[in-house]
Amino acid sequence: MRGRSAALAGLAAAIWVGCTPATPEVKEPGESDLLDLERMIHQKRYAPYEPAEMFDNGAVMRHPPGGTVPNDRVTGDPGLTRGVTGGAYVDRIPIPVTLELVQYGQDRYEIFCGACHGVAGDGESEVARHMTQRRPPSLVDARIQAFPPGRVYQVIVEGYGLMRSYEPNIPLRERWAIVAYVKALGRSRAAALDALPPPLRERALKELP
Numbered sequence: 006m007r008g009r010s011a012a013l014a015g016l017a018a019a020i021w022v023g024c025t026p027a028t029p030e031v032k033e034p035g036e037s038d039l040l041d042l043e044r045m046i047h048q049k050r051y052a053p054y055e056p057a058e059m060f061d062n063g064a065v066m067r068h069p070p071g072g073t074v075p076n077d078r079v080t081g082d083p084g085l086t087r088g089v090t091g092g093a094y095v096d097r098i099p100i101p102v103t104l105e106l107v108q109y110g111q112d113r114y115e116i117f118c119g120a121c122h123g124v125a126g127d128g129e130s131e132v133a134r135h136m137t138q139r140r141p142p143s144l145v146d147a148r149i150q151a152f153p154p155g156r157v158y159q160v161i162v163e164g165y166g167l168m169r170s171y172e173p174n175i176p177l178r179e180r181w182a183i184v185a186y187v188k189a190l191g192r193s194r195a196a197a198l199d200a201l202p203p204p205l206r207e208r209a210l211k212e213l214p
């Protein structure tokens with residue numbers, strides 16, 4: 006008798022295991038999603054570049070429909086997007102330069118450039134003091150102030166020597182805003198007092214040493 010019930014119990018267990026789906030349909034609270042993901046990872050699938058009979062050209066990878074533009078392709082006027090047009094640097098900032106733009110440029114400059122080139126643009130910074138190979142130059146010196154705006158813009162987009170490209174981090178309008186502010190920093194160094202409008206002249210006389 007005992008032998009028979011033990012065998013039945015074993016059979017019941019086997020039936021129960023056999024009928025239980027490998028992956029529970031309903032998850033207990035707190036149970037992880039790992040089981041479900043695992044099923045996706047181990048399913049039958051194609052790897053890139055593999056042949057595939059289901060498509061006419063026998064390849065698994067598809068051609069994008071004609072006229073598709075990649076979302077990271079730089080389009081538009083190269084003077085605006087690259088700072089260079091017809092083989093020459095643009096010599097004017099190609100968006101309207103307003104006080105608001107320059108102030109925006111200051112904000113962006115202090116975030117992205119000041120750590121190396123100095124908040125005042127003079128190349129004095131903690132990073133510069135510790136760079137042994139080549140220091141970030143002063144951006145208010147005559148050499149760089151003589152750059153056409155397109156050249157400063159290009160340095161931001163493409164990087165220069167040891168300096169990396171900031172293209173992925175700084176969008177187009179912000180780049181031009183920074184260029185405007187770099188020019189403003191240069192002017193602030195060399196401005197003659199009597200060229201300032203009277204209210205600014207008074208403030209400069211009061212605040213500058």
Ligand code: HEC
Pocket residue numbers: 114117118119120121122132139140141142144149157160161165166167168171183187
């Ligand atoms: C991590 C430090 C660092 C940051 C941040 C940085 N630069 Fe530079 N920059 C350098 C260094 C170093 C050089 C010199 C590179 C060389 O000579 O190889 C340089 C060079 C330059 C030059 C001169 C290029 C030339 O033709 O001589 C300009 C202009 C410039 N940077 C502008 C900027 C602007 C604008 C920003 C902010 C968007 C910026 N840099 C952010 C380190 C930096």
